[in-house]
Amino acid sequence: MSLELTFWWLLAIKLAVAAAVVPVIGMVIGYAEMKLSAHMQSRVGPYFAGGRFGWAQLIADGVKFIQKEDIIPEKADRPVFKWAPALVMLGTMALLVIVPLHPSSRYGIVRDLEVGIFYALAISSVSTIGVLMAGWSSANKYSMIGGLRAAGQLIAYELPLVLATVGVVIQAGTMSMQGIVSAQVAQGWPFALTQFIGFAIFMIATLAELTRLPFDMPIAESELVMGYVTEYSGFRFLFFFLAEFANMFSMSVIAATLFLGGYGLWGINPETLLSPIILFAKVGVLVFLMIWLRWTLPRLREDQLQTLAWKWLIPISILNIIVTAVLKVVI
């Protein structure tokens, strides 16, 4: 690690790593989702691809998607329709910039931005513009309603997501991701112990932002066919799901960093190469939780979704901020 790379080389290497990692994350989480749903709901499905455990199923799916025709509906708004998946991926890739894997500020993170967590919350909303574009440009009623629902959902759940992180920022005294982790490493316990309300609200709001069950109204197969992706096919279709899995990963990393101590673990020196493994273990637990909830809970109704956000999560997270502020100043 003593080799000093220039900024441009380092950036190029990190981009290459990210390019390799995003599809791998997509495949690992996709495979986990498939297997866990099979076990939770007795969906036997493709158990035999590749001989054992159906391990080759996702590769076969990928090859299938490559060969699929790219259909653009004749009534669609072509440029908007074509660029919508690109905008979704833009938000996904930009979110990886602040994923901290290791305390080294040069090699452990792409850029340790000063506004870290604030940037993450802002850039994660960009994907929703892509979703809205996809829904509108398809010129399909199902897509339109799906896109509008996605926008309404983002509006409702962005606030609890942002407000839930304020408690952590108050306790850490910084918005930088590395700073938040080192604050937790220094004090020896994760913020989840004091910010458990914030953690719970953050996870609920994350599920809604990712439009996963029980908050998947924008896709809602039984009501809207496939929501905003109804008219998509082939690789453009695949990108929406790749983005969803990659965002699941990024949001889990952010949740683990803010509330579970990131790559730090009690009694282990964070300077070693064990750090990324610890982080991935925590992320794995959170991703498992998301998949578990998806396959065991029914979908909420649209008005219940809005009521939950505006009448419960936002007031509770505001009270959480006030309590944290008082305790921080008094103690």
Place this chain on the structure above:
Amino acid sequence: MSEYFQDYVAVAAFAAFGVLLVALTLGITYLVRPSNPTREKVSTYECGVDAVGEGWNQTFIRYYIFGLLFVLFDVEAVFIFPWAIKAEELGLPGAIAIIVFILTLLEGLLYAVRKGVLRWE
């Protein structure tokens, strides 16, 4: 290049790379995939039957008041963060000031709830 601009360049590079990834993959798959659009394929999907009316029908967007409230509260969040970083230094006066600010907005939310604008029907 200063550290300050390196942050911006890194973010811009990753964002551009996201777009490039989509463009490149679609460019490569263009060589492999068939392209044979027929009338049925490119027609609007509506569960098999011919589409009724336009896809861009007028719809009642129920949440424009939610949208207005969202702007208010999002700006509020922007104001809370600078204080949150310096909470310890600013001490009790800072905490009282921000709590008054937050409670004012909470009262606004309560007013909206009591007025019934947050009902989704």
